[in-house]
Amino acid sequence: MFYGIELPNPLMLGTAQYPSPAILEQAFRESGAAVATVSLRRETGAGQTFWQMIRELGVLILPNTAGCHTVKEAVTTAHMAREVFDTKWIKLELIGHTDSLQPDVFQLVEAARILTEDGFEVFPYTTDDLIVGERLLEAGCEVLMPWGAPIGSGRGLNNEYALRSMRAEFPETPLVVDAGIGLPSHAAHAMELGYDAVLLNTAVARAGDPVLMAKAMAQAIHAGQLAHQADPIEARDMAEPSTPVVGKAFLS
């Protein structure tokens, strides 16, 4: 449940970098993605057509504050997004580092508090730090979105241990792996860890065939979700025969 809303499908898909609007639309239709992330940029005439197309997808809209580096900038952007997209949801990004696009978690917590008090429902793009996660929840967030790896890097889950710890530390909080997914196996991995959803963009939009990749991601996410529910076995160091030993014919 994301602020009281049950997603029909745990895939949140970005809308940037597709070869064409038609391919973007098909990627959403093929994958059944439940949420579309969008942004706000200076109006040059293209905004209204884009908005029309996104509305026709019939998915939930999650506007972001991408590219914001200060609390003030992010809060103002969130207010503009609430008005334009008519939603309380905001994917709060506060970028701290130019090369890694690592979130500035100190400003993130501050902005999350301000926005929550103002009635926003904040989806914070954060690191996998447990204490930061705690602070974000104290600030009023009801969802956490730790990175798997830097945005657009396609490296998968850089620190599985940390993501696993986060799942264990916040058993009741909806958790989303946001950023870093490159392959369906990465997305499946996140869901196998018990994450509630996966947010990705580049891995689909920049694939040779984005529509096919969107479908692959959706299937992997579904498989990972089922696997988690099915309670997987523990890995072990030594082999253990799966075929019964008793009753084997004596032939040597």
Place this chain on the structure above:
Amino acid sequence: MKIVLNGETRDVRAETLSDLLLECGFSGRVATAVNEDFVPSSLRIAHKLTDGDRVEVVAPMQGG
């Protein structure tokens, strides 16, 4: 008066934010900020512009 609209200096006749949007041909879903502060659409009519104001007009765009 001269204002900076989306980063470009413009000479405009409009005296309020809502007139500015009309004069510059903006319509549909846009959000506005003046001098880095959000101005809700309901307050645009009453928002008087002054020389040198920095106005941002944003619209829905692709995002990740």
